[in-house]
Amino acid sequence: MNTNKKSLEFCIIGCGRLGISLAVFLSKQGFIPKAFSSKSRDSAQKALEFAGRGQVYDNPVDAVKTCDLVFITTPDTIIEPVCEKIAEENGFNSDSFVYHLSGALSSGILTSAKNNGASTGSIHPLQAFAPYEKGQKSPFKGINMSIEGDDTAIEFGKEIVNALRANSFTIPTHAKTVYHASAVVASNYLVTLEHFALELLKEADLSEENAYEILEPLIMGTLNNIKARGSVNALTGPVARGDDEIVSRHLSDIDKKLPRFSKLYRLMGQYTLDIADRRGEISDDARQKLAGLFEF
Ligand SMILES: NC(=O)c1ccc[n+]([C@@H]2O[C@H](COP(=O)([O-])OP(=O)(O)OC[C@H]3O[C@@H](n4cnc5c(N)ncnc54)[C@H](OP(=O)(O)O)[C@@H]3O)[C@@H](O)[C@H]2O)c1
Numbered sequence: 001m002n003t004n005k006k007s008l009e010f011c012i013i014g015c016g017r018l019g020i021s022l023a024v025f026l027s028k029q030g031f032i033p034k035a036f037s038s039k040s041r042d043s044a045q046k047a048l049e050f051a052g053r054g055q056v057y058d059n060p061v062d063a064v065k066t067c068d069l070v071f072i073t074t075p076d077t078i079i080e081p082v083c084e085k086i087a088e089e090n091g092f093n094s095d096s097f098v099y100h101l102s103g104a105l106s107s108g109i110l111t112s113a114k115n116n117g118a119s120t121g122s123i124h125p126l127q128a129f130a131p132y133e134k135g136q137k138s139p140f141k142g143i144n145m146s147i148e149g150d151d152t153a154i155e156f157g158k159e160i161v162n163a164l165r166a167n168s169f170t171i172p173t174h175a176k177t178v179y180h181a182s183a184v185v186a187s188n189y190l191v192t193l194e195h196f197a198l199e200l201l202k203e204a205d206l207s208e209e210n211a212y213e214i215l216e217p218l219i220m221g222t223l224n225n226i227k228a229r230g231s232v233n234a235l236t237g238p239v240a241r242g243d244d245e246i247v248s249r250h251l252s253d254i255d256k257k258l259p260r261f262s263k264l265y266r267l268m269g270q271y272t273l274d275i276a277d278r279r280g281e282i283s284d285d286a287r288q289k290l291a292g293l294f295e296f
Pocket residue numbers: 013014015016017018019037038039040041043044073074075076078082100101102103124125126127128129130
């Protein structure tokens with residue numbers, strides 16, 4: 001760590017799922033919890049108890065004055081107004097570091113702290129955090145965390161991520177929203193897609209549990225193929241083969257039995273056809289027939 005001792009002392013504003021986990025696992029790595037402030041005193045008190053040391057402050061301004069490393073871990077919509085309120089009262093020490101951990105928002109929402117002389121950044125863990133439970137394993141270990149912000153905040157951010165035993169990568173400030181959209185598609189929409197697949201198998205009289213077990217090796221094999229060969233080359237199946245007859249059969253069954261998925265199947269088909277097309281392996285005739293089937 002090439003920063004001075006003062007910047008290892010940190011405060012947490014917003015003591016919820018991420019704020020408490022961050023406090024616990026940073027303190028295990030030599031960072032020093034100094035102050036906790038939250039909407040309710042109870043949450044701040046809970047954070048202090050889990051982290052093992054520090055002090056609870058009702059006013060976030062008093063909390064941030066105690067240290068040079070500030071994490072604002074409130075819900076996304078509150079980060080900017082909370083930061084502005086602290087800055088208005090000159091709460092941030094000049095030369096301090098101020099971070100938030102939102103995936104969708106950039107360090108731009110911390111401009112008021114920057115105007116107080118702080119370095120500002122965002123550090124986003126690609127992980128789903130449940131409420132902290134005493135003695136649990138670190139949810140940070142081995143995960144990937146994006147960092148964005150001014151140069152100084154990025155450099156210190158890398159040290160923070162490294163201390164959490166996670167991997168860091170940097171992204172441009174302007175790309176924060178599209179980066180977060182990617183994470184939503186990769187995680188949340190994958191769930192939607194697998195739910196769709198499971199509903200189709202239920203139509204074949206399989207329970208959700210059995211259906212998942214049946215599909216799991218296929219799902220994992222596909223993920224491995226993407227990793228090994230890239231998303232374009234990992235594509236297999238009737239669209240990649242230009243087999244419009246099979247796709248037509250799927251559609252007539254789905255339209256009849258599960259019409260609520262008709263649009264989704266067609267929309268996914270349109271994008272899958274784009275990917276197949278990039279490989280240049282399907283004939284013009286098959287492409288046109290498939291494109292016609294996928295229209296809605
Ligand atoms: N959870 C995740 O999986 C996850 C993953 C990646 C990033 N993040 C990011 O982490 C941040 C926090 O998310 P979270 O899931 O930890 O949310 P959370 O569990 O709802 O915690 C937010 C905390 O902020 C406190 N708070 C609300 N308004 C406040 C105010 N005006 N001043 C001070 N504290 C206030 C709440 O206080 P009280 O408890 O005192 O009422 C709550 O404890 C967000 O930016 C989110 O995007 C979350």
